[in-house]
Amino acid sequence: xxxxxxxxxxxxxxxxxxxxxxxxxxxxxxxxxxxxxxxxxxxxxxxxxxxxxxxxxxxxxxxxxxxxxxxxxxxxxxxxxxxxxxxxxxxxxxxxxxxxxxxxxxxxxxxxxxxxxxxxxxxxxxxxxxxxxxxxxxxxxxxxxxxxxxxxxxxxxxxxxxxxxxxxxxxxxxxxxxxxxxxxxxxxxxxxxxxxxxxxxxxxxxxxxxxxxxxxxxxxxxxxxxxxxxx
Amino acid sequence: xxxxxxxxxxxxxxxxxxxxxxxxxxxxxxxxxxxxxxxxxxxxxxxxxxxxxxxxxxxxxxxxxxxxxxxxxxxxxxxxxxxxxxxxxxxxxxxxxxxxxxxxxxxxxxxxxxxxxxxxxxxxxxxxxxxxxxxxxxxxxxxxxxxxxxxxxxxxxxxxxxxxxxxxxxxxxxxxxxxxxxxxxxxxxxxxxxxxxxxxxxxxxxxxxxx
Numbered sequence: 001x002x003x004x005x006x007x008x009x010x011x012x013x014x015x016x017x018x019x020x021x022x023x024x025x026x027x028x029x030x031x032x033x034x035x036x037x038x039x040x041x042x043x044x045x046x047x048x049x050x051x052x053x054x055x056x057x058x059x060x061x062x063x064x065x066x067x068x069x070x071x072x073x074x075x076x077x078x079x080x081x082x083x084x085x086x087x088x089x090x091x092x093x094x095x096x097x098x099x100x101x102x103x104x105x106x107x108x109x110x111x112x113x114x115x116x117x118x119x120x121x122x123x124x125x126x127x128x129x130x131x132x133x134x135x136x137x138x139x140x141x142x143x144x145x146x147x148x149x150x151x152x153x154x155x156x157x158x159x160x161x162x163x164x165x166x167x168x169x170x171x172x173x174x175x176x177x178x179x180x181x182x183x184x185x186x187x188x189x190x191x192x193x194x195x196x197x198x199x200x201x202x203x204x205x206x207x208x209x210x211x212x213x214x215x216x217x218x219x220x221x222x223x224x225x226x227x228x229x230x231x
Numbered sequence: 232x233x234x235x236x237x238x239x240x241x242x243x244x245x246x247x248x249x250x251x252x253x254x255x256x257x258x259x260x261x262x263x264x265x266x267x268x269x270x271x272x273x274x275x276x277x278x279x280x281x282x283x284x285x286x287x288x289x290x291x292x293x294x295x296x297x298x299x300x301x302x303x304x305x306x307x308x309x310x311x312x313x314x315x316x317x318x319x320x321x322x323x324x325x326x327x328x329x330x331x332x333x334x335x336x337x338x339x340x341x342x343x344x345x346x347x348x349x350x351x352x353x354x355x356x357x358x359x360x361x362x363x364x365x366x367x368x369x370x371x372x373x374x375x376x377x378x379x380x381x382x383x384x385x386x387x388x389x390x391x392x393x394x395x396x397x398x399x400x401x402x403x404x405x406x407x408x409x410x411x412x413x414x415x416x417x418x419x420x421x422x423x424x425x426x427x428x429x430x431x432x433x434x435x436x437x438x439x440x441x442x
Contacts, residue, residue, distance in 0.1 A: 059310065059313050059314070062313065063306070063310060066306055066309055066310075067306070070302055070305065070306065071297075071302070074293060074297045074302070074305075075289065075290065075293045078292070078293050078296060078297070079289055079293070084296040084297070087296075087297075088297075088301075088305055091305065092305065092308055092309050092312065095309045095313075096309065096312050096313060096316065099313050099316055100316050166288070166291070169288060170288050170289075170292050173285055173288055173289075192282065192285065192286060192289075193286070193289055197253045197255075198249065198253075213246070213249070214242075216245075216249070217241075217242050217245045217246075220245060220278075220281070220282070221241065223281075223285070224281055
């Protein structure tokens with residue numbers, strides 16, 4: 001299979017412990033010792049509070065962590081799942097899981113890597129279960145869904161024609177991304193929408209960094225081909 | 232070999248884009264070539280434009296779906312869910328075993344005795360009834376069925392026109408058959424109860440006799 005298995009095999013809450021013992025996940029180059037980022041420091045602080053039993057304070061501090069990563073998490077989940085409600089749930093689940101397993105977080109890897117790994121695993125699970133559901137039930141009417149969100153959104157800005165064109169473009173892009181090989185899709189999502197560097201993606205997926213770069217290049221080339229541009 | 236027919240290869244162009252985005256150091260040879268070659272710069276710009284467009288589209292789409300209010304609601308939902316984390320589940324205690332077993336024995340024994348007494352009473356009643364009126368007890372179901380047409384004949388006479396029509400449409404055999412059928416449906420289907428049914432006077436027979 002694809003990157004799915006790679007990401008899945010490494011349990012999110014175990015990953016940092018593993019990496020602390022072995023230096024790096026299989027295939028992934030260890031990140032050079034870098035000054036801890038704000039979110040990593042905060043995660044360590046929250047871990048300390050949870051271990052000390054100061055749950056209320058830990059929850060309060062966790063709010064800042066949520067605020068730091070929420071937008072990016074939503075973008076990744078939404079691009080992955082293409083359904084707002086499901087992306088919303090996936091993001092919530094990821095944050096709750098992070099808090100539940102914060103005691104197993106090790107600072108050997110940046111918090112962002114750990115969190116993204118948990119999020120992607122959740123998204124992959126949801127995609128899988130959705131595919132299973134769609135085998136048995138009729139798929140929801142996408143057109144109806146879109147018109148429903150538009151009617152409730154009351155969006156201002158571009159005129160209806162521009163909105164329609166934008167929707168078409170996004171639909172095409174989403175379909176093109178969906179046509180990518182699973183591994184290429186994950187690498188593209190993480191690098192492009194998740195703002196991760198190839199090295200970070202390597203740490204998340206367990207792929208070699210050069211392999212990540214190759215997948216990313218191939219994904220972009222394919223996408224340009226699918227979308228009518230120069231492959 | 233990063234040059235292909237005097238120009239940068241596609242993958243090297245993409246590496247340049249990645250390096251610029253992530254702040255990595257650019258390959259000096261590629262940087263040098265890009266500074267001189269207009270065609271490669273155009274190709275590089277195409278790559279950058281494509282990547283930027285897809286990113287902007289994704290951002291715009293996400294922003295449309297996830298407004299600031301929605302993100303705030305999501306944050307609150309996350310916090311609500313976190314309130315239950317690391318908190319042990321509440322266990323509702325049920326009444327102790329002793330109280331349960333006591334009430335169970337009291338609650339079950341009474342109906343058992345009642346059921347046994349009712350069965351014994353029924354048996355004695357049937358036996359006494361059979362002893363004092365054996366001829367009624369042994370009267371067959373066939374006799375009862377044979378008696379029924381008499382009751383039917385005692386019905387008030389219908390108007391002449393109706394009677395003629397009825398005679399034309401329902402021959403006497405059919406009528407008897409229907410009555411028999413009705414009786415068969417009305418009487419109990421359990422064989423053990425048929426003898427009880429035979430010795431019990433029916434409301435409709437009494438009514439017919441009164442008329």
